[in-house]
Amino acid sequence: MIPREVIDEINSRLDIKDIVGSYLSLKKTGKNYTALCPFHPEDTPSFFVFPATNTFHCFGCGAHGDPITFIQKYEHLTFIEAVKKAAVMAGIDVSKYLKKRELPLELQIFEDYHKRYHEILLNLPDNHVAWKYLNKRGINRDNAIKFELGFSNGSIKSLILDKMDISRDIGASLGIIRKDGSEVFSNRIIIPIKDDYGRIVAFAGRSINNEKPKYLNSPENKYFQKSNLLFLFDKSKNIIKREKYSILVEGYFDAIQMHINGFENTVAVLGSSFTQLHARKLIKYTDKIITMFDMDEAGRNATLRSLDYLISYGFQVAIAQYTEKDPDELIQKHGENGILNTLEQSKKFYDFIPEYFKDKYNLEDEFGVEQYLEKMAEWYIKFQRSKHVAVTDAFIKRIAIILLKPENTIKKAIENILKYKKFNKKVIPYISVEAEEKSEKNYNELDKQLIWLWIKHKKYRDMLLTHLKAEDFEGLGKEFFSFAKNGEDLSYILENGSEELIDLIKISWNFDYDIEPDKVFSSLIETVERLRKEREVKALRQKLKNTTDDREKKEIMKRIFDLLATLKKRGGGF
Ligand SMILES: [Zn+2]
Known part of the structure; x- marks a missing residue:
């Protein structure tokens, strides 16, 4: 305090x-x-x-x-x-x-090693290979301090562990030292990898001579999972919120360079694979992303993979394209303005996809065109199943320009393909086993329909609010509806809802009904009305038991019969 x-x-x-x-x-x-x-x-x-x-x-x-x-x-x-x-x-x-919060042992070890590595780097003479390497990459002493870079000269060994009276095995399991006590990152520049709260959870080590591998990462541990960590997110999250968009890059030095040049809303994925967890993390801060992956084949594949998740989470994505190898080189050559121009010229995802795939097929040939359109149909359905229904027109238009055919023809062709080909129903190809297991027991269908309509088909929101009450649901549905009724948006709910509710939202995102949303909506309303009546019947039966007056009894019974009659007419469900 x-x-x-x-x-x-x-x-x-x-x-x-x-x-x-x-x-x-x-x-x-x-x-x-x-x-x-x-x-x-x-x-x-x-x-x-x-x-x-x-x-x-x-x-x-x-x-x-x-x-x-x-x-x-x-x-x-x-x-x-x-x-x-x-x-x-x-x-x-x-x-x-400020109370210094006590770190878990593993993180204290990273912290203490890092402190020493940082000191070692700062004490190296300017003409040391490590500084030469950093300077070559445009990183001076101030930046090295700002990003807390370090250097291992192999002199610490297990000293820190010994002083803390901690077994070397723990240091070895964290990937800091080897069993013989020597340092894993010896002769490397140390980049601290921090979690969302700014705690060091791993190291990356960059070799400064030509030693392989170029980058060495700590193995994953309880606090460090690549699939859930974005490099520099701890520094950039508030800036992302303020700037209302984030830039996604591939490498540590790309991200650091971007920050140095004023693009402090940049984060990097580790090992170039963007996951659903990353999307879930980012959507709490912004729904606009510019991807700026490397311009090689691996980078392009990473771009497409990330698009899959980003689109299904409803992000507006633009893809930056440039002639240099990576953002780092782009900055070295053209500075801040090079980045600005590239960002400004980045392609909207619905333009990028048709452009990208046109080179993969022989469009001179009818068969090639058909394959190309099949590919486009795959993405078309992804847009339709996400919040991006509105952009399908722009998407079709771009394809029409590429194939030099009328938009109507393209649209019909794609819809035909969709009619005859069964594409994977799910927007996101990956659903965790955990989520699937849960889907079998932990929610009821009614709650799922409510959440599904709410998050994926905005136009039903007002009608849901008019027709339904929190009391119509139990458990998760009730929790969700109470948030929705108070006008909270999805990111707020994801941040404040119960774990079970967040799981159900996740499941609903990944799910698609085989029928039109309109039908889901009317089924939901019908079911709710039926349940209301069933509850009323139950209450009336209770009342009947406690009534002695004959005339009142008759009235109650008539009411029950009427209700039962309307209940029998409708099936409910679909
Ligand atoms: Zn004001």
Whole structure:
């Protein structure tokens, strides 16, 4: 806990005009300043800065506060993160108030080794091979400090473990030392790999001579799974939220270079395979992604694989294309502007896919055209099954331009293919065994229909709200409906819902009914109405038991018969 007086002191040392002015351009009006409000869209300024009270206030949306509040809101930080940032600006040390959370043993070991590796690098003379290598890649001393790079000269061995009285086996299982006590990353530049909370969970080691492999990674451990980790995500997540998009690259140095050049919303996938877990992580922060993988065959395959997941999660994806080998080289050659131009010219996914595959088939030949269209049909159905129904027209248009045929013809051809060919029903080819096992027991069909309609077919949302009540559901359906009723969006629900609910949302994402959404909707409503009646019948029967008055008894029985009669007419389900 940081004491209130310290927070007040930080605020009083910061000038609201300077703080806001470092983010927005301010205009002086009398004693005060105005700007376009960063917290709500507007054309004429209703956002004011009052130097006299050291506060800001927006007359448009009511945003209001002191310097720390502004930093917190503008940078999408938690209060404590904002205080820490403001404290640095104010020159006040708050570290003594922050409880140092104790790290799990494994992570403490990484932390301690990393500290030494970092010191070793900083103490190397400028003409050392390690520095020469880093400088060649455009990384100077400041950047090495910022990204906490290190170097192993093989001198630490098991000393850190011995001092902590920890068995060497643990160090070996983490991939830091070998059984004989020598260092695994000896003579390599050390890149710390951190989890979402900024804790070091693994190392990557880059060789500085031509030693193979070029990159060495720690083996996976309890805290480090490549399928769930994005490099530099801990640094970039808040910036991604602010910038409203993220850039996806392949390599450590690509990501570091992008950050150095001001693209701090960049993250890297490790080992180039983008997974469903990555998509789930990112969707909480943005639904716009630009992929910037290497321009070789492996990079293109990685792009296509990531598109599969990104599209089914509803991301708007653009694909950056350039002539250099990777983003790192692009920056070396053309600097920040090279990146900017490339990002600006990146292709929307529905343009990229037809373009990419046109070179894979012989379009001079009728048979080749047919195969090409079959491929396009596969993607067409992926769009249809995701939130991207709206882009299918643009997709068809692009294909029409490539094949020099009318759009109608293309559309008909694709729909024909879909009629006769059975494509895999699922949007995402991979569903974890865990999720599948759960799908057998842990949810009921009604809840799934509700969630499926809600997340995949937005146009039913209003109707669902009008026709249904939270009481119509039990368990997960009730939980979901309560969120939905309060206007919470999917990312909020994913962040705050129960584990079981998140699993069911995942299952619903991956699922598609064989029938039209309209039918799912009417079936859901029918089932709910039936259940309401069944509940009413049950309640009436209970009432009947407790009634002695004959006339009342008759009335209740008539009501029950009427209800049963309407119930029998309908089947429910489909
Ligand atoms: Zn405002």
